[in-house]
Amino acid sequence: MEISGRKKLILKAVIEDYVASAEPVSSKALQGRLDLGVSSATIRNEMSELTELGLLEQPHTSAGRVPTATGYRVYVNELMGQGDVSREEAAEIQQGFDAPSAGFEQMVADASKLTNKLTALPSYAMQTAHGAVTAQRFELVYVDDHTFIIVVLLSNKSVQNRLVTLPTTTKAETLTKLAALFNASFTGLAEPELTVERIAATERAAGDVNGVTAVIAGFVIEILMQTKAKRTVVSGATSLLGHPEFHDVERARRVLGYLANEQELLRLPAPDSDGVKIMIGPENLAEELRDSSVVVAKYDAGDNMQGIIGVVGPTRMDYGKVAARLSYIASGLANMLAMGSTLGSGEIAGGDLDE
Amino acid sequence: MEISGRKKLILKAVIEDYVASAEPVSSKALQGRLDLGVSSATIRNEMSELTELGLLEQPHTSAGRVPTATGYRVYVNELMGQGDVSREEAAEIQQGFDAPSAGFEQMVADASKLTNKLTALPSYAMQTAHGAVTAQRFELVYVDDHTFIIVVLLSNKSVQNRLVTLPTTTKAETLTKLAALFNASFTGLAEPELTVERIAATERAAGDVNGVTAVIAGFVIEILMQTKAKRTVVSGATSLLGHPEFHDVERARRVLGYLANEQELLRLPAPDSDGVKIMIGPENLAEELRDSSVVVAKYDAGDNMQGIIGVVGPTRMDYGKVAARLSYIASGLANMLAMGSTLGSGEIAGGDLDE
DNA sequence: TTTTAGCACTCGCATGGACAGAGTGCTAAA
DNA sequence: TTTAGCACTCTGTCCATGCGAGTGCTAAAA
Numbered sequence: 001m002e003i004s005g006r007k008k009l010i011l012k013a014v015i016e017d018y019v020a021s022a023e024p025v026s027s028k029a030l031q032g033r034l035d036l037g038v039s040s041a042t043i044r045n046e047m048s049e050l051t052e053l054g055l056l057e058q059p060h061t062s063a064g065r066v067p068t069a070t071g072y073r074v075y076v077n078e079l080m081g082q083g084d085v086s087r088e089e090a091a092e093i094q095q096g097f098d099a100p101s102a103g104f105e106q107m108v109a110d111a112s113k114l115t116n117k118l119t120a121l122p123s124y125a126m127q128t129a130h131g132a133v134t135a136q137r138f139e140l141v142y143v144d145d146h147t148f149i150i151v152v153l154l155s156n157k158s159v160q161n162r163l164v165t166l167p168t169t170t171k172a173e174t175l176t177k178l179a180a181l182f183n184a185s186f187t188g189l190a191e192p193e194l195t196v197e198r199i200a201a202t203e204r205a206a207g208d209v210n211g212v213t214a215v216i217a218g219f220v221i222e223i224l225m226q227t228k229a230k231r232t233v234v235s236g237a238t239s240l241l242g243h244p245e246f247h248d249v250e251r252a253r254r255v256l257g258y259l260a261n262e263q264e265l266l267r268l269p270a271p272d273s274d275g276v277k278i279m280i281g282p283e284n285l286a287e288e289l290r291d292s293s294v295v296v297a298k299y300d301a302g303d304n305m306q307g308i309i310g311v312v313g314p315t316r317m318d319y320g321k322v323a324a325r326l327s328y329i330a331s332g333l334a335n336m337l338a339m340g341s342t343l344g345s346g347e348i349a350g351g352d353l354d355e
Numbered sequence: 356m357e358i359s360g361r362k363k364l365i366l367k368a369v370i371e372d373y374v375a376s377a378e379p380v381s382s383k384a385l386q387g388r389l390d391l392g393v394s395s396a397t398i399r400n401e402m403s404e405l406t407e408l409g410l411l412e413q414p415h416t417s418a419g420r421v422p423t424a425t426g427y428r429v430y431v432n433e434l435m436g437q438g439d440v441s442r443e444e445a446a447e448i449q450q451g452f453d454a455p456s457a458g459f460e461q462m463v464a465d466a467s468k469l470t471n472k473l474t475a476l477p478s479y480a481m482q483t484a485h486g487a488v489t490a491q492r493f494e495l496v497y498v499d500d501h502t503f504i505i506v507v508l509l510s511n512k513s514v515q516n517r518l519v520t521l522p523t524t525t526k527a528e529t530l531t532k533l534a535a536l537f538n539a540s541f542t543g544l545a546e547p548e549l550t551v552e553r554i555a556a557t558e559r560a561a562g563d564v565n566g567v568t569a570v571i572a573g574f575v576i577e578i579l580m581q582t583k584a585k586r587t588v589v590s591g592a593t594s595l596l597g598h599p600e601f602h603d604v605e606r607a608r609r610v611l612g613y614l615a616n617e618q619e620l621l622r623l624p625a626p627d628s629d630g631v632k633i634m635i636g637p638e639n640l641a642e643e644l645r646d647s648s649v650v651v652a653k654y655d656a657g658d659n660m661q662g663i664i665g666v667v668g669p670t671r672m673d674y675g676k677v678a679a680r681l682s683y684i685a686s687g688l689a690n691m692l693a694m695g696s697t698l699g700s701g702e703i704a705g706g707d708l709d710e
Numbered sequence: 711t712t713t714t715a716g717c718a719c720t721c722g723c724a725t726g727g728a729c730a731g732a733g734t735g736c737t738a739a740a
Numbered sequence: 741t742t743t744a745g746c747a748c749t750c751t752g753t754c755c756a757t758g759c760g761a762g763t764g765c766t767a768a769a770a
Contacts, residue, residue: 026733039743044734062733062750103517141494141506149514151496151506159504161514162458237592238611241604249602256593381762394714399763417721417762 003053009034010046011055012079015067019318022244024064069281069315072293076278076319083324089118093329097336104158104305104337109233111309111333116236118325119311120243122256124265126232127307129156132190133227135220138182140175148175150219156305160223168210178206178213182220191224232265245314251291258288259312270308271298276323281315291315295322297330301337309333358408364389365401366410367434370422374673377599379419424636424670427648431633431674438675440683444473448684452691459513459660459692464588466664466688471591473680474666475598477611479620481587482662484511487545488582490575493537495530503530505574510543511660515578523565533561533568537575546579587620600669606646613643614667625663626653631678636670646670650677652685656692664688 003011013034017025027044036043047065050056055071058064067075085093096114097107108125115123137153143163148170150162181202186194194217203213237259246252258264264286271277279294289312296310309330311322358366368389372380382399391398402420405411410426413419422430440448451469452462463480470478492508498518503525505517536557541549549572558568592614601607613619619641626632634649644667651665664685666677 024733028733040733041735041743041745042741045742048735058734060750061735062748064733137496137498137504139494139496139504139506141492141508143492143508149492149494149506149508151494151504151516153496153498153504153518157518159516159518161506161516163508163512163514236615238608238615241608241611247604249596249604249607252604253593253596256596260591260593379762383762395762396714396716396764397712400713403764413763415721416764417719419762 003050006036007046007050008079009036010043011050011067011071012075014047014050014056014065015071015075015079018066019316022316024059024066026064029064067316069283072280072315072319073283076280080320083318083320083322085324085328089325090328092118093325093332097332104156105231105233107333107336108307108309109235111329112233112235115309115311115326115329116239118329119313119322120239121311121313121317121322122234122237122240122259123309123311124232124234124259124268125307125309126230126266127305128230129304130306131304133224134188134190135224136187138179138186138220140179140182140216142170142172142175145169145171150216152220152223154223154227156227158227160227162219162223164215164219166210166212166215168212170210170212174206174208174212178202178208178216181206182216186217186220191221191228194221194224230266232262234259234265240313243314243316245291245316254288255292255312258286264288268294268296268310270296274298274300276327278319278323293317293319295319295326297323297326299330299334301334305337307333358405361391362401362405363434364391365398366405366422366426367430369402369405369411369420370426370430370434373421374671377671379414379421381419384419422671424638427635427670427674428638431635435675438673438677438679440679444680445683447473448680448687452687459511460586460588462688462691463662463664464590466684467588467590470664470666470681470684471594473684474668474677475594476666476668476672476677477589477592477595477614478664478666479587479589479614479623480662480664481585481621482511482660483585484659485661486659488579489543489545490579491542493534493541493575495534495537495571497525497527497530500524500526505571507575507578509578509582511582513582515582517574517578519570519574521565521567521570523567525565525567529561529563529567533557533563533571536561537571541572541575546576546583549576549579585621587617589614589620595668598669598671600646600671609643610647610667613641619643623649623651623665625651629653629655631682633674633678648672648674650674650681652678652681654685654689656689660692662688 010030013030014025017029017033027040027047030043031038031040047056050071051058051065054068055074056065057068059066093114096110104127108127112123112125115125134155135152136155139151141149141151143149146167146169147163147165150164152160154160185198185202199214199217202217206213237256240246240255241252246255267286269277269279269285276295276297281293282290284290284292284294292312293315294310294312296308298306298308300306309326311326313322365385368385369380372384372388382395382402385398386393386395402411406413406420409423410429411420412423414421448469451465459482463482467478467480470480489510490507491510494506496504496506498504501522501524502518502520505519507515509515540553540557554569554572557572561568592611595601595610596607601610622641624632624634624640631650631652636648637645639645639647639649647667648670649665649667651663653661653663655661664681666681668677
């Protein structure tokens with residue numbers, strides 16, 4: 001389909017006006033706005049054709065025009081300017097990342113909060129590793145004869161621990177021995193490879209009769225499984241209610257319900273590579289999002305770590321601005337994570353030791 | 356103020372009818388419901404007096420009656436039956452607690468989810484320790500020359516860790532020595548007692564020139580501070596929208612905004628001892644909750660651990676039922692936590708090792 | 711003194727008509 | 741191809757009307 005330059009200008013103007021005002025846009029309003037040197041009747045004719053092309057629609061016969069999902073799509077693909085991030089926003093983002101945060105999960109959560117703040121839209125984020133997560137290093141910390149701590153360093157650089165209290169007695173030497181055995185036999189293995197046979201072999205090697213080996217192995221399996229089950233964090237779900245399209249409670253509830261469901265969020269499509277993906281209205285597979293839009297950025301923080309961060313909002317949103325901020329935040333986050341994995345978040349705490 | 360038995364009966368019936376229907380209650384409806392052997396006119400007279408007493412009110416002159424906050428208060432204090440937990444619900448709660456969960460934080464979060472499910476109201480929960488949290492045990496796990504893990508067992512039985520990566524080299528022996536020094540000098544101390552002098556002393560004792568001691572101490576301080584900053588978890592905020600009083604988006608937004616703010620939630624009053632506290636409408640100090648109610652239970656899980664779990668909802672709620680479920684869940688949670696700290700969550704994972 | 715039947719009264723809410731305003735679509739001329 | 745002009749359509753608001761629910765009051769009954 002071929003659409004004239006003027007039609008494009010008009011479509012762009014309709015969308016930008018509508019995004020700003022939430023009101024159907026009239027031919028007269030455009031005439032004032034566009035300064036094309038043509039009358040409102042001409043614009044009316046063009047709008048009428050844009051409507052036939054399925055890019056605009058009328059809420060009712062004598063109302064102005066409103067973009068359709070297809071209209072937004074054309075806008076996003078061809079017409080929209082590169083949104084930019086203002087100096088103040090960039091500063092705010094920097095500041096958001098400068099605040100000390102404990103561990104990768106926290107950084108991702110902070111980035112999501114920041115996104116919510118800068119877009120006024122609910123934001124979601126999740127971080128994943130390519131391939132399977134394995135244990136890299138085990139440690140068993142003796143606390144007392146009935147208590148010890150399991151510490152596992154995972155291949156995605158996250159550290160997990162469990163406090164174990166048992167009725168049976170476990171000596172410090174036993175733990176030392178077991179930790180060595182686990183480090184020898186179970187590092188680099190993914191969860192399904194921790195078979196009963198291997199565990200039994202370790203138990204024999206340790207000369208363990210109390211079943212501590214099995215208990216520890218159980219926790220390790222649990223940890224690996226929980227890490228495999230990717231965690232999603234959602235920030236600022238309530239912001240949705242600030243947008244007029246969600247003043248209808250039922251509609252808001254559908255989307256908020258969707259956001260509250262981690263499993264669903266995981267199924268949202270992500271960009272193929274680094275960059276931003278935009279899904280407009282009915283382009284969303286999820287029924288609940290059919291009248292909303294999703295903008296999501298993917299980032300790669302090296303070291304086998306990657307993740308996505310996105311927002312959900314009304315189809316009437318400033319896609320350029322949102323996409324720009326999102327990708328700015330995503331790359332900032334990627335930097336922070338990459339830095340964290342080489343320089344250590346030690347930097348952060350080391351700085352202000354004395355207060 | 357003295358109110359007759361019949362007035363009490365009528366007040367109770369008005370409240371229970373209104374809670375069920377969300378519609379103002381008429382004298383005729385009560386006549387059918389109560390079977391007092393009196394006419395609607397008599398009931399009307401009583402209702403009129405209850406209105407003068409400030410226990411009921413009329414939305415408009417010719418409407419039925421609706422309870423006031425004071426009315427609910429009298430109901431809660433004197434009239435309401437002991438809500439009970441059905442067999443199915445008890446089973447569901449049990450089941451909710453049986454699911455394996457990792458660590459105390461997770462158990463509390465699960466209990467909050469369960470509460471949300473059983474009350475259809477947003478639920479919040481937080482766990483605190485009496486007095487200051489101190490470190491009980493330190494461990495430093497060597498990963499490679501530039502990487503190690505700090506593991507701290509806290510007095511509230513939670514284990515925290517940090518992965519540290521430094522540009523400088525730190526040998527395994529150094530870490531072992533440092534861990535011993537930290538265990539000797541810093542256990543049992545609260546955050547403000549980790550003074551610069553003590554840290555410097557440890558640094559000298561360790562012969563540390565690279566500043567690792569300071570980095571570790573920094574993390575420990577951070578961990579203690581974060582633990583002191585109590586964490587609140589909120590579940591099912593969206594459920595609020597299911598109640599007709601929150602079909603007004605602005606009103607819903609106020610309360611949801613409040614719930615999203617951890618700092619605010621921390622300021623909510625808690626019951627003085629074990630038991631349930633109910634705050635009705637304007638009894639709430641927080642402006643945002645002035646037209647909502649809060650029901651909150653406190654539990655004590657021994658071992659210096661205690662916490663609260665509560666719900667926020669419309670003043671029109673079934674206080675008896677909510678309070679009963681809440682205290683049932685709270686005591687279940689207390690049990691689980693107490694068990695966890697003696698028998699170990701080891702029990703949980705130990706069970707199903709082979710699948 | 712308390713209860714009750716009866717009735718007038720009030721108020722909310724739904725319905726329908728009238729009207730103004732916004733914006734379009736179409737036609738005929740430039 | 742553009743435009744001026746005009747008829748047409750649809751929304752939103754206002755007002756009047758009527759209905760129904762429920763009360764408050766009064767005067768009689770228990």
